[in-house]
Amino acid sequence: MRWLLLKDLQILRRSPLLVGLLIVYPVVISLLIGFALSRGPDKPKVALLNLVPAESNSFELGNQRIDASRYAERLFDSVDPVRVTTRAQALEAVKSGEALAALIVPADITEKLSTGLESAEVEVIYNNEDPVKGRLVDQIINSRLADANAALADKFREIAVQDIGLLLDGGEFNLFGRELNILGLKKTKTILDATLASLPPNASQRAPLRRVADFAGLAVANLNLATDVVGTVSQPVRVKRTAIQGKRTPLSAYAVAISVTVSLMFLTVLLASGMLALEREENAFARLVRGLVSRGALLGEKIGLAAGCAFAVSLAMLCGLGLFVDLEWGRFPLWVAALAAGAIAFAAMGVAIGALAREVRAASLLAFLLSLPIAFLAIVPNGSVSDGLYDVIRVISALFPFKPTLQAMDQALNDTGRGFGAPLGHLLALAVAFGALARLALRRFG
Amino acid sequence: MPRAETASPAAALTARGLTKHYGERAAVRDVGFAVAPGELVAVIGPNGAGKTTLLSVLGGILAPDAGSVELPPGGVGWVPQQPAVYGKLSVEENLRLFARLEKVPDVDAVVARMLDQADLADRAGDELGTLSGGNRQRVNIAVGLLADPAVLLLDEPSSSLDPRQRERLWEFIGALTGRGTSVIYSTHNVVEAERSADRVLVLADGELIFTGTPRSLEAEVGASDLDFEAAFVRFLHEQGH
Numbered sequence: 198m199r200w201l202l203l204k205d206l207q208i209l210r211r212s213p214l215l216v217g218l219l220i221v222y223p224v225v226i227s228l229l230i231g232f233a234l235s236r237g238p239d240k241p242k243v244a245l246l247n248l249v250p251a252e253s254n255s256f257e258l259g260n261q262r263i264d265a266s267r268y269a270e271r272l273f274d275s276v277d278p279v280r281v282t283t284r285a286q287a288l289e290a291v292k293s294g295e296a297l298a299a300l301i302v303p304a305d306i307t308e309k310l311s312t313g314l315e316s317a318e319v320e321v322i323y324n325n326e327d328p329v330k331g332r333l334v335d336q337i338i339n340s341r342l343a344d345a346n347a348a349l350a351d352k353f354r355e356i357a358v359q360d361i362g363l364l365l366d367g368g369e370f371n372l373f374g375r376e377l378n379i380l381g382l383k384k385t386k387t388i389l390d391a392t393l394a395s396l397p398p399n400a401s402q403r404a405p406l407r408r409v410a411d412f413a414g415l416a417v418a419n420l421n422l423a424t425d426v427v428g429t430v431s432q433p434v435r436v437k438r439t440a441i442q443g444k445r446t447p448l449s450a451y452a453v454a455i456s457v458t459v460s461l462m463f464l465t466v467l468l469a470s471g472m473l474a475l476e477r478e479e480n481a482f483a484r485l486v487r488g489l490v491s492r493g494a495l496l497g498e499k500i501g502l503a504a505g506c507a508f509a510v511s512l513a514m515l516c517g518l519g520l521f522v523d524l525e526w527g528r529f530p531l532w533v534a535a536l537a538a539g540a541i542a543f544a545a546m547g548v549a550i551g552a553l554a555r556e557v558r559a560a561s562l563l564a565f566l567l568s569l570p571i572a573f574l575a576i577v578p579n580g581s582v583s584d585g586l587y588d589v590i591r592v593i594s595a596l597f598p599f600k601p602t603l604q605a606m607d608q609a610l611n612d613t614g615r616g617f618g619a620p621l622g623h624l625l626a627l628a629v630a631f632g633a634l635a636r637l638a639l640r641r642f643g
Numbered sequence: 644m645p646r647a648e649t650a651s652p653a654a655a656l657t658a659r660g661l662t663k664h665y666g667e668r669a670a671v672r673d674v675g676f677a678v679a680p681g682e683l684v685a686v687i688g689p690n691g692a693g694k695t696t697l698l699s700v701l702g703g704i705l706a707p708d709a710g711s712v713e714l715p716p717g718g719v720g721w722v723p724q725q726p727a728v729y730g731k732l733s734v735e736e737n738l739r740l741f742a743r744l745e746k747v748p749d750v751d752a753v754v755a756r757m758l759d760q761a762d763l764a765d766r767a768g769d770e771l772g773t774l775s776g777g778n779r780q781r782v783n784i785a786v787g788l789l790a791d792p793a794v795l796l797l798d799e800p801s802s803s804l805d806p807r808q809r810e811r812l813w814e815f816i817g818a819l820t821g822r823g824t825s826v827i828y829s830t831h832n833v834v835e836a837e838r839s840a841d842r843v844l845v846l847a848d849g850e851l852i853f854t855g856t857p858r859s860l861e862a863e864v865g866a867s868d869l870d871f872e873a874a875f876v877r878f879l880h881e882q883g884h
């Protein structure tokens with residue numbers, strides 16, 4: 198087997214264009230995929246728990262009634278709301294993947310908004326099983342909340358400016374159903390100035406009236422400025438974020454995990470499938486298995502070759518990315534373990550493809566046709582598609598090494614708190630299964 | 644016609660009652676013969692007669708459904724129709740790789756001997772992909788000889804060669820039999836078989852319908868005025884093929 202391995206390395210060394218393409222193409226593709234992951238589906242499902250009693254949906258601010266539900270609707274412009282009635286139901290909807298996130302509107306939100314002084318707070322719960330989903334929730338909630346906040350803030354400012362205008366200029370004002378006529382500070386000052394002018398110079402009322410007139414003058418000057426200050430009130434509603442599973446992974450580190458996994462997949466699968474199919478194209482397979490090498494050893498050699506080469510390239514890529522993205526170098530042994538397990542599983546998948554396709558071109562085509570959709574399916578967040586479709590996606594993803602490799606890489610790089618054993622065991626099982634499939638396919642290989 | 648041979652004490656290879664089916668179709672049916680040391684035997688027959696299947700069974704590539712092959716102590720070397728060597732490796736690297744896989748005791752000596760026998764010492768460093776079809780076929784045969792087998796099996800060795808390359812190939816094979824190596828080869832070129840083989844085995848529809856020298860096949864059809872190819876065709880007709 199050692200001699201076959203050396204032979205294959207010699208062949209690769211003499212095919213610089215092929216090797217260059219094998220390395221550069223997956224690296225470029227994986228970086229593009231990894232760092233372009235910023236958009237999700239248009240209308241993901243979001244569980245909605247509205248704890249505000251129906252009678253409290255509107256509130257008084259200044260002398261105006263504001264209907265909060267008008268502004269809440271803006272939150273749902275780009276989501277498909279799933280109505281729930283308790284917090285437990287909201288949590289379950291997120292945990293089960295029925296909803297991408299849950300939005301909880303507290304009962305006291307209108308009360309807080311009605312003060313005009315205090316920001317109200319809504320709670321967003323999401324399943325942080327992958328950072329793409331977290332990013333998606335952030336984007337949706339932030340963007341919709343910004344719209345609602347902007348509309349509310351505009352309304353608040355309009356009311357505040359009207360009230361300040363009333364204070365300055367006077368006019369009609371409704372207080373608990375009674376129409377009052379407000380004099381206004383400007384008119385007050387005019388009246389005071391006229392009164393002061395009509396008083397004798399030594400009148401005892403002159404000094405206190407002068408103080409009141411000065412105050413009215415100062416108030417007029419400063420309230421004119423206050424209309425601008427009121428305009429800066431911009432965030433009546435704030436968001437409290439609650440992740441119910443996993444730690445929050447920086448998207449850049451997750452993108453590194455995706456990039457490395459995609460690169461590892463392409464390199465390993467293409468190399469393993471191509472090098473095995475090459476044995477048949479060179480007519481050497483029948484000669485080799487005629488007592489020189491067993492079929493199992495031949496598969497083992499191809500798996501070792503592809504996994505070894507792809508591991509080395511991917512580790513170098515990871516270390517290179519580590520210079521630009523903040524990674525925990527203390528977890529290096531876990532990087533190695535995740536890469537090695539992923540490489541072996543992908544290589545087993547590659548030899549199965551090579552054994553089934555039997556020709557280098559067909560094997561390469563099949564490797565591409567399988568790899569790309571598998572990679573994309575594996576990063577679809579739950580809750581972003583229908584339940585049935587997501588179940589299908591989950592089953593398909595579990596049949597191939599991409600998703601468990603990504604989970605292992607994410608855990609190795611970011612300590613997601615989901616454990617390392619499950620994805621490694623999954624990869625080992627896939628390696629055995631694909632190895633067995635390849636061995637079966639070799640029966641009709643020669 | 645004989646369907647099985649009794650092993651002679653001097654036989655290098657003896658086949659008995661070999662049968663091989665592909666599904667319902669019998670590619671080889673109850674074939675038996677023996678080959679003497681240093682003998683050059685051609686397996687001829689129309690396309691689809693079962694020549695490649697017979698050689699594959701003799702070489703251990705395919706397991707027979709029935710029958711057995713008695714192999715010599717040195718085993719058999721098998722040379723497939725298409726060169727089964729690596730185009731990106733040099734002549735010497737190919738020989739060295741297969742010598743190591745064959746676990747020959749002195750790799751350097753064997754490789755040097757094969758380069759010499761194949762008359763390719765001056766092309767030892769050339770990548771196989773740059774060689775002519777004839778030279779690639781000689782490397783292909785040399786690989787089959789690395790373990791110094793007592794019997795060499797060649798499947799259509801000259802099918803892709805031009806006349807000059809073919810002539811050099813038969814010189815090479817003639818030298819092998821001269822050193823005592825038995826050679827069994829398949830061909831659809833009956834003229835070449837007449838010229839080079841000590842004995843021909845005629846296969847048709849998987850059955851061995853004749854074994855003997857080219858001259859004895861001509862005598863079998865009683866056509867002294869016909870060339871060997873015409874006699875062969877008449878023989879097939881007479882046998883109902």
